[in-house]
Amino acid sequence: MKFYTLKNDQKLPAIGLGTWKSEPGKVGEAVIEAIKSGYRHIDCAAVYGNEAEVGEALKTAFAQGLVAREDLWITSKLWNNAHESDKVIPALQKTLKDLQLDYLDLYLIHWPVAFKADVGFASKADEFLTPEEAPIIETWKKMEEAYNKGFVKSIGVSNFSLKKLKSLLVDATLPPEVNQVELHPLLHQEELLEFCNNNSIILTGYSPLGSGDRSQEMKKDDEPNLLENEVISKIAKAHDCSPAQVLISWHLSRGTSVIPKSTNPKRIKENLDSYKIELTEKDLQQIKTLDKGYRYVDATFFEVPGGPYKNIYDE
Ligand SMILES: NC(=O)c1ccc[n+]([C@@H]2O[C@H](COP(=O)([O-])OP(=O)(O)OC[C@H]3O[C@@H](n4cnc5c(N)ncnc54)[C@H](OP(=O)(O)O)[C@@H]3O)[C@@H](O)[C@H]2O)c1
Numbered sequence: 001m002k003f004y005t006l007k008n009d010q011k012l013p014a015i016g017l018g019t020w021k022s023e024p025g026k027v028g029e030a031v032i033e034a035i036k037s038g039y040r041h042i043d044c045a046a047v048y049g050n051e052a053e054v055g056e057a058l059k060t061a062f063a064q065g066l067v068a069r070e071d072l073w074i075t076s077k078l079w080n081n082a083h084e085s086d087k088v089i090p091a092l093q094k095t096l097k098d099l100q101l102d103y104l105d106l107y108l109i110h111w112p113v114a115f116k117a118d119v120g121f122a123s124k125a126d127e128f129l130t131p132e133e134a135p136i137i138e139t140w141k142k143m144e145e146a147y148n149k150g151f152v153k154s155i156g157v158s159n160f161s162l163k164k165l166k167s168l169l170v171d172a173t174l175p176p177e178v179n180q181v182e183l184h185p186l187l188h189q190e191e192l193l194e195f196c197n198n199n200s201i202i203l204t205g206y207s208p209l210g211s212g213d214r215s216q217e218m219k220k221d222d223e224p225n226l227l228e229n230e231v232i233s234k235i236a237k238a239h240d241c242s243p244a245q246v247l248i249s250w251h252l253s254r255g256t257s258v259i260p261k262s263t264n265p266k267r268i269k270e271n272l273d274s275y276k277i278e279l280t281e282k283d284l285q286q287i288k289t290l291d292k293g294y295r296y297v298d299a300t301f302f303e304v305p306g307g308p309y310k311n312i313y314d315e
Pocket residue numbers: 017018019020021043044110158159180181205206207208209210211212213227242244245259260261262263264267268270271297
């Protein structure tokens with residue numbers, strides 16, 4: 001397994017298991033299956049609504065000696081309704097309780113978007129907090145406090161644009177270790193990657209396979225199917241591997257970590273085995289031509305009429 005060493009010397013396993021949309025009754029088995037297959041990195045979030053089942057699976061894995069806590073990397077994320085200063089640590093404590101852990105390896109601000117505390121998913125302007133009402137730096141200070149108190153070994157952000165990341169770096173005492181963003185051959189985010197490389201921030205790529213199991217209302221009618229992309233399929237054929245393995249391997253060739261989601265035992269193993277695929281310079285050149293800035297998770301769900309968040313990827 002490939003690892004990335006963070007500024008704080010923590011070692012992030014390059015491939016992790018995603019858990020968004022992993023169904024109740026399936027996600028626990030998927031976590032056990034992943035650990036048995038050799039995964040040492042699980043990506044969670046409070047809003048996925050399945051951390052308690054992941055926690056039960058982790059407890060079983062530790063009890064059965066499948067893995068030791070210190071050899072496993074667990075990421076979770078602060079949901080948008082807990083950005084206010086007095087809400088951050090309690091939200092983290094709820095996640096720790098659900099996951100049955102004493103500490104997280106990485107805690108991320110899930111989105112640079114704040115909701116009122118009693119709102120699960122904001123869809124009207126008055127359900128949001130403005131950046132003035134909930135400044136991201138105040139939320140970040142609480143993330144720093146969580147780190148200083150030992151609740152988390154590393155802190156980072158997710159869905160932060162270049163502009164937002166730069167602005168956070170100006171004000172932060174502890175710089176973020178990771179920015180988790182959407183990345184795949186249709187969305188390279190080269191400028192963000194270069195900035196992160198120059199500032200020792202690891203990018204983690206989400207929705208690496210095109211997030212095909214999102215609900216219909218999150219999808220555009222003409223959504224491209226990444227797993228059936230012609231260029232990717234040709235490269236897969238040449239390497240005698242699956243298109244998913246090409247998509248995952250591409251991240252390792254760029255120095256980004258990657259968190260494909262699956263609850264299917266065969267695909268869980270297949271995805272981890274992607275580390276064996278070495279893409280050639282020619283493969284990478286061909287994949288370069290596919291970049292069209294296409295987002296599957298386009299965040300328009302936060303851009304409500306009269307609301308405070310517009311074009312969050314450019315702000
Ligand atoms: N920070 C954020 O805002 C954010 C946003 C999106 C995602 N994420 C994280 O990133 C993870 C991955 O992204 P995602 O869940 O959006 O989508 P994804 O990993 O791109 O795609 C998941 C879909 O691919 C299928 N799949 C998995 N392995 C496959 C294989 N080898 N061959 C063919 N199909 C395969 C899965 O089905 P099966 O389960 O049936 O195999 C599922 O339908 C999430 O689960 C979450 O942890 C974070």
